[in-house]
Amino acid sequence: MNVMDTRATSAMLYLDGVHVSFDGFHAINNLSLTLEPGEMRAIIGPNGAGKTTMMDIITGKTKPDEGTVLFDGVTDLTRLDETRIAELGIGRKFQKPTVFESQTVQDNLLLALNVDHSVRGTLFWRGSKAESERIDKVLETIRLTEARNRLAGSLSHGQKQWLEIGMLLAQDPKLLLVDEPVAGMTDVETHLTAELLKEINKTHTVMVVEHDMTFVRELGVKVTCLHEGTVLAEGTIDQVSSNERVIEVYLGR
Amino acid sequence: MTPHMLTRSLDRGATIFLLVVAALGVLIPLFNLLLPAGSFLQVPTYLVALWGKYVCYAILALSIDLIWGYCGILSLGHGAFFALGGYAMGMYLMRQIGTRGVYGNPILPDFMVFLNWQKLPWYWYGFDMFWFAALMVLFVPGLLAFCFGWLAFRSRVTGVYLSIITQAMTYALLLAFFRNDFGFGGNNGLTDFKDILGFNVQAEGTRAALFALSCLALIIGFLICRAIVSSKLGKVLIAVRDAESRTRFLGYRVESYKLFVFTVSACMAGVAGALYVPQVGIINPSEFAPGNSIEAVIWVAVGGRGTLVGAALGAVVVNYAKTFFTSGMLAPYWLFMLGALFILVTLLLPKGIVGTFNAWWDQSKEKRTAASAASAAAEDGVTEPKMAE
Numbered sequence: 001m002n003v004m005d006t007r008a009t010s011a012m013l014y015l016d017g018v019h020v021s022f023d024g025f026h027a028i029n030n031l032s033l034t035l036e037p038g039e040m041r042a043i044i045g046p047n048g049a050g051k052t053t054m055m056d057i058i059t060g061k062t063k064p065d066e067g068t069v070l071f072d073g074v075t076d077l078t079r080l081d082e083t084r085i086a087e088l089g090i091g092r093k094f095q096k097p098t099v100f101e102s103q104t105v106q107d108n109l110l111l112a113l114n115v116d117h118s119v120r121g122t123l124f125w126r127g128s129k130a131e132s133e134r135i136d137k138v139l140e141t142i143r144l145t146e147a148r149n150r151l152a153g154s155l156s157h158g159q160k161q162w163l164e165i166g167m168l169l170a171q172d173p174k175l176l177l178v179d180e181p182v183a184g185m186t187d188v189e190t191h192l193t194a195e196l197l198k199e200i201n202k203t204h205t206v207m208v209v210e211h212d213m214t215f216v217r218e219l220g221v222k223v224t225c226l227h228e229g230t231v232l233a234e235g236t237i238d239q240v241s242s243n244e245r246v247i248e249v250y251l252g253r
Numbered sequence: 254m255t256p257h258m259l260t261r262s263l264d265r266g267a268t269i270f271l272l273v274v275a276a277l278g279v280l281i282p283l284f285n286l287l288l289p290a291g292s293f294l295q296v297p298t299y300l301v302a303l304w305g306k307y308v309c310y311a312i313l314a315l316s317i318d319l320i321w322g323y324c325g326i327l328s329l330g331h332g333a334f335f336a337l338g339g340y341a342m343g344m345y346l347m348r349q350i351g352t353r354g355v356y357g358n359p360i361l362p363d364f365m366v367f368l369n370w371q372k373l374p375w376y377w378y379g380f381d382m383f384w385f386a387a388l389m390v391l392f393v394p395g396l397l398a399f400c401f402g403w404l405a406f407r408s409r410v411t412g413v414y415l416s417i418i419t420q421a422m423t424y425a426l427l428l429a430f431f432r433n434d435f436g437f438g439g440n441n442g443l444t445d446f447k448d449i450l451g452f453n454v455q456a457e458g459t460r461a462a463l464f465a466l467s468c469l470a471l472i473i474g475f476l477i478c479r480a481i482v483s484s485k486l487g488k489v490l491i492a493v494r495d496a497e498s499r500t501r502f503l504g505y506r507v508e509s510y511k512l513f514v515f516t517v518s519a520c521m522a523g524v525a526g527a528l529y530v531p532q533v534g535i536i537n538p539s540e541f542a543p544g545n546s547i548e549a550v551i552w553v554a555v556g557g558r559g560t561l562v563g564a565a566l567g568a569v570v571v572n573y574a575k576t577f578f579t580s581g582m583l584a585p586y587w588l589f590m591l592g593a594l595f596i597l598v599t600l601l602l603p604k605g606i607v608g609t610f611n612a613w614w615d616q617s618k619e620k621r622t623a624a625s626a627a628s629a630a631a632e633d634g635v636t637e638p639k640m641a642e
Contacts, residue, residue, distance in 0.1 A: 059502060061498075081501075082498070082501040083501050083504055086502050086503055086504035091502075092502050098499045099496075099499075100491065100492045100495050100496060100499070101495060102491060103488060103491060103492070103495075110485070110488065111489065111500075111503060112503055114504065117503075117504050117506070118506075118509075119506075119509050119510055119513045122484065122485040122488075122489055123481065123484050123486040124484070125486070126257055167503070171503060
């Protein structure tokens with residue numbers, strides 16, 4: 001464990017001076033960002049701005065060349081692997097919905113529950129009432145109670161997105177990273193997803209990456225715009241979208 | 254295994270399979286031993302030995318299905334674990350020969366005397382005791398799988414790369430066991446066995462008992478596999494197979510799961526090899542040949558990957574075909590047939606025999622329930638509301 005003696009920051013997530021380059025391409029450039037506990041933050045930015053790479057760094061998939069990444073003020077995430085980081089309480093929803101297609105909706109949630117994840121624990125596992133109650137609750141929240149025994153692969157695209165959000169809920173992490181939750185969703189589904197995320201934010205810290213501006217506006221939270229791996233602007237959606245540099249980046253110069 | 258794991262693992266297919274294996278394990282030896290020769294149902298001893306071999310192959314296929322069908326680890330070197338288990342048993346059988354060997358040396362097996370060795374190498378110690386050999390049957394393949402898996406899975410070697418290094422592993426062992434100075438009989442391997450636990454290995458009774466034991470081992474192996482795949486661990490394995498990195502982001506230590514199941518599988522393969530050797534009477538380095546391991550994977554593919562029952566069935570069906578075709582005029586073409594079989598199964602029956610049957614069964618069951626629901630609704634005079642997707 002890489003726990004420091006005292007909290008270096010009050011932030012839930014603290015990134016400072018992070019650099020990553022892939023074969024000379026600077027994907028992340030001196031990126032600094034803080035997320036307070038209980039906050040929901042929307043991250044926007046054009047393609048290749050480094051949004052997904054940033055999530056890869058936070059979840060341990062990519063190691064930064066330089067910089068500090070602190071979780072909960074005490075834990076240095078750059079030294080831990082994906083499993084360890086997930087155990088600490090960082091959950092991630094991927095850009096492309098990744099659910100376990102050949103298993104039922106219910107089993108997907110069961111796998112996501114933050115219970116004993118050891119080989120022995122799962123081998124001798126026997127379901128408990130508390131676990132099935134939690135699964136029932138999540139199923140209700142993501143409106144998939146009817147579909148609980150269906151194979152996840154047979155769900156519609158929007159339902160898969162929700163199932164993945166449901167898996168995050170079952171995981172009950174301190175910090176949720178949500179990558180493009182409304183990609184490919186209808187307007188109604190997008191609206192429902194915004195409601196769902198707001199509900200989740202009541203008890204969790206959330207970071208949402210999204211292109212859909214209507215959706216970001218509906219969330220009504222602080223927005224960070226990334227460009228070429230660094231923070232270009234930060235503020236309310238109106239402030240950010242009226243920022244000249246942001247307009248320049250989005251519309252081309 | 255706790256009772257709830259046992260009840261959870263026995264669905265209808267598993268129960269039928271167990272009953273069939275148990276019936277064969279009892280009836281074949283009885284028909285062999287009790288009925289007079291020439292009677293219609295009498296099973297000749299050579300058939301008992303042949304079917305005993307098939308049952309051992311079925312255990313090997315089961316062990317491959319556990320890792321390939323459920324966890325996506327395609328091992329093309331599982332024959333190595335089978336052969337190591339076989340060698341451990343062979344060493345015990347060699348030590349049992351004692352003074353009955355050609356050279357009459359009470360300690361040294363014939364090939365060592367022939368090579369002018371003065372004393373028994375240290376790694377042959379203990380193999381005169383059955384319990385020790387039996388332990389090694391599990392321990393040696395298990396240890397190799399553990400070390401190999403620990404290195405490979407931690408370095409996240411997956412897919413075709415893993416398959417290639419498993420091939421390299423079995424090939425390296427093949428070359429090592431070929432060498433005379435390696436101390437396992439070189440090219441000739443270990444053979445000329447006399448008795449096992451005091452019973453003559455050639456005797457009808459011993460062969461019948463070995464057959465029954467092989468069936469018992471198949472039953473136990475099957476129960477272990479079923480207990481694993483029907484537990485929550487089984488769900489994690491399938492998750493790893495379908496989306497490995499997603500599983501990692503949920504907080505599962507994927508490499509530990511792979512290591513566990515790979516080691517269990519290797520131990521099972523070792524047991525299969527140990528039961529195989531006294532029934533065929535020889536173990537030599539050709540058992541390590543990469544081709545054997547690939548053939549075993551084909552059995553699983555033919556029977557149905559990820560079904561367990563299919564793996565065992567595939568092993569028996571393909572080997573029965575092999576025996577049938579290699580003993581006639583078609584013998585030179587067997588490998589072509591095997592290759593064609595693999596291609597045809599991949600193209601036409603990608604789920605294998607049992608997988609295809611299961612899919613068909615589920616579908617027809619769905620239709621039947623839908624039909625009965627519709628007729629019940631019609632009787633009540635209610636029209637079925639259109640199901641919204």
